[in-house]
Amino acid sequence: MAATLPQVTQEAGTNTGREVTGAAAAYRTGSFRALGHEFMVVTSDAALSSYLEALFAPLASDRPAAHTYTLTERPGAGGSDWVLDFDGAEIGRGDPSRALALLLWDVNRSAVQRTRGLVLLHAAAAERDGAAVLLPGAMEVGKTTLVAGLVRAGLGYLTDELTAIDPATGRIRPYPKALSVDPGSYGPLADLEPTVPAAARRFLPDQWQVLPTAIRAGAVASTATPRLVVLPRYVAGQATELRPLSRADALIAVAGCAFTFDDDPAGTLAALGAVLRSCDCYELRSGSLDEAVRTVVDLLDRRLAMTGVTHP
Amino acid sequence: MSRTVAAEDIGPDFAPRRRPDVASVEMDGEAVLYAGSAGMHKLDRVATVLWNCFDGSVTVRELVADLDDVYPDADRSRIEADVLACVRQLGRQGLLAGVAAAEPPEPMEAPGATDAPGAEGEDGASR
Numbered sequence: 001m002a003a004t005l006p007q008v009t010q011e012a013g014t015n016t017g018r019e020v021t022g023a024a025a026a027y028r029t030g031s032f033r034a035l036g037h038e039f040m041v042v043t044s045d046a047a048l049s050s051y052l053e054a055l056f057a058p059l060a061s062d063r064p065a066a067h068t069y070t071l072t073e074r075p076g077a078g079g080s081d082w083v084l085d086f087d088g089a090e091i092g093r094g095d096p097s098r099a100l101a102l103l104l105w106d107v108n109r110s111a112v113q114r115t116r117g118l119v120l121l122h123a124a125a126a127e128r129d130g131a132a133v134l135l136p137g138a139m140e141v142g143k144t145t146l147v148a149g150l151v152r153a154g155l156g157y158l159t160d161e162l163t164a165i166d167p168a169t170g171r172i173r174p175y176p177k178a179l180s181v182d183p184g185s186y187g188p189l190a191d192l193e194p195t196v197p198a199a200a201r202r203f204l205p206d207q208w209q210v211l212p213t214a215i216r217a218g219a220v221a222s223t224a225t226p227r228l229v230v231l232p233r234y235v236a237g238q239a240t241e242l243r244p245l246s247r248a249d250a251l252i253a254v255a256g257c258a259f260t261f262d263d264d265p266a267g268t269l270a271a272l273g274a275v276l277r278s279c280d281c282y283e284l285r286s287g288s289l290d291e292a293v294r295t296v297v298d299l300l301d302r303r304l305a306m307t308g309v310t311h312p
Numbered sequence: 313m314s315r316t317v318a319a320e321d322i323g324p325d326f327a328p329r330r331r332p333d334v335a336s337v338e339m340d341g342e343a344v345l346y347a348g349s350a351g352m353h354k355l356d357r358v359a360t361v362l363w364n365c366f367d368g369s370v371t372v373r374e375l376v377a378d379l380d381d382v383y384p385d386a387d388r389s390r391i392e393a394d395v396l397a398c399v400r401q402l403g404r405q406g407l408l409a410g411v412a413a414a415e416p417p418e419p420m421e422a423p424g425a426t427d428a429p430g431a432e433g434e435d436g437a438s439r
Contacts, residue, residue: 118341248342248354255344255352266335273337298419 033061034107035164035175036115038297040065041103045074047199048100055209058220067221069106071099084216101205104180111162111175112259118164118173119271121258124173125158126150127308129223131307132172133300134163134229134279136257139158142234143294145185148215149194155300156221165226168273170278181208188289212303227303229254229281230296236285242295250281316412324376324392329368329400329409336363350406350413355403359398366408372399 027049029041037062044050048071070085081193082099084092084106092102112120123136130281132152135143144160151157159175166173181189183206192210214218228251246252254272255261261268280303286292317326330336336348344362345353365375373397376392383391399408406413 041322096317236384246342247339251337251344252354255346269335269337269344269346273339281387301362 007272011060013095025083029056031061031063031065032056032059033063034059034111034177034311035120035162035173036105037110038063039065039107039110040067041069041071043070045203047197048096048203051197051200051203052103055178055211055269058178058212060121067110069103071103076106082137090120096203097205100203101207104205104209106176108161112182113162117166118260119255119268121163121165121166121277122161122257122259123163123254124160125163125224125226126155127158127172127221128155128297128300129304130224131227131304132158132224132301134254135232136163136229136254138257140182142185142232144179144181145189145234145289146232146292148179148181148185148189148210149289150296151212151215152192153297154216155292155297156224157215157219157287158221158224165271165275167267167274171223174221174223176212178209178211179212179215182209183207185289204283224274228296228300229276229279230280231283232292233283234292235285236287238285240286240288240291241284242299243283243285246284247276247279247282248280250279251276254306282298316402316410318412319400319414321407322372322396322400322403322411324373325371325397326399327368327371328364328366328402328411330366331407331409334407345407347391353405353407354361358394359402365403366399366402368409372396 009165025045028044029049029052031040036241041049041052043052048299067087070088073080074083074133074196076093081093081095081192083090084099084102086106091106093099094102111150121134123145125132125134126147127133135146137143147157147160157176158172159177160179161177162175163173164173164175166194181254182191186193186208189210192208192211192215194214196204200235201211229245231245231253251269251273255269258268258272279300284295287297318320331347334345334350337344338360341360343355343363345355352379359418362375372395376388376395379391380386380388402408404414405410
């Protein structure tokens with residue numbers, strides 16, 4: 001069954017919904033928080049505004065937005081362009097799908113740039129009973145696909161892209177954005193295909209945006225402590241291979257995925273070392289999502305069993 | 313005035329000293345070192361023990377003597393050869409003060425591209 005994005009109810013008297021500004025109507029979303037990046041989106045398209053309100057719902061914030069993206073259609077060289085502004089300055093333009101893709105890209109980029117005091121990893125993460133599995137790696141290794149499979153299998157969702165660890169506590173602060181699923185993973189995740197209102201479809205990039213709550217109600221986790229590190233590598237046709245890693249080798253790999261490493265190499269290395277000392281570490285190669293999910297769930301359950309926590 | 317020696321010229325009277333700007337974390341007896349331009353390195357358990365002794369006050373000869381005491385059945389000449397090899401290698405890698413690095417090390421691999429969307433795979437959250 002296809003997963004459906006929730007419909008947005010636009011209420012008068014709030015900071016969402018239709019707002020008349022001069023001669024043009026502008027639709028403004030609520031406030032959202034991508035870790036240290038607080039933003040809202042203003043657009044001239046009602047369907048797009050509703051879609052964005054639903055898409056960013058896992059990041060909804062009570063705080064006023066510090067920054068504003070504006071997505072509007074304007075005259076361009078070939079007729080018209082959709083233009084993305086950030087705090088009044090243009091950051092890109094193109095067809096509707098490119099404009100939305102650029103918005104999603106910039107939200108992630110700004111989350112990295114504006115977040116302070118946390119160790120930021122290019123990693124997906126999921127959890128069970130407060131014990132998290134980190135899935136660090138470069139693009140295209142299968143992080144999002146694997147974390148989608150894990151959430152579908154019952155684990156809590158923390159992020160598919162940017163894992164933020166508080167070095168003071170060792171705990172993960174979630175960034176539960178919609179999972180960005182590439183076409184290559186449509187097959188194994190076919191049941192998660194989102195249903196998008198027809199009026200908003202022209203804005204969709206060639207990628208599914210899957211809400212974690214559409215995978216499973218209550219899937220978003222609040223926090224967790226890393227207990228397992230699995231370096232995933234999807235290889236088509238590969239039989240599933242799990243290889244233990246020394247914590248030193250895992251630290252090198254994870255440090256290579258740290259966005260803030262160059263800002264404070266010694267501090268970041270020390271923080272990651274402290275986190276990994278409590279983790280079992282592996283490298284996982286697989287051509288089967290189901291087998292990869294079973295392998296990771298089994299590892300996590302065994303780790304939890306060591307602490308007296310069991311799952312049926 | 314400080315002198316820089318070539319790694320190959322390191323002998324038994326050399327007192328190795330860790331570069332002060334090298335970040336080091338020990339994981340289960342193995343050291344992970346990061347020294348900016350010298351890149352990221354992992355030391356095995358034996359090299360980690362030696363690394364921890366490299367404070368500039370102990371010569372290679374003295375280290376070998378200590379190890380010979382700890383391992384009396386081992387061939388002393390073999391111990392000396394291994395310790396010298398370790399010190400010279402760390403020197404070539406740019407991890408020791410006063411020792412010229414042999415060549416620029418491989419930069420640490422970044423987790424992803426920094427291009428805006430338009431090409432396959434760009435997602436914004438990249439180094």
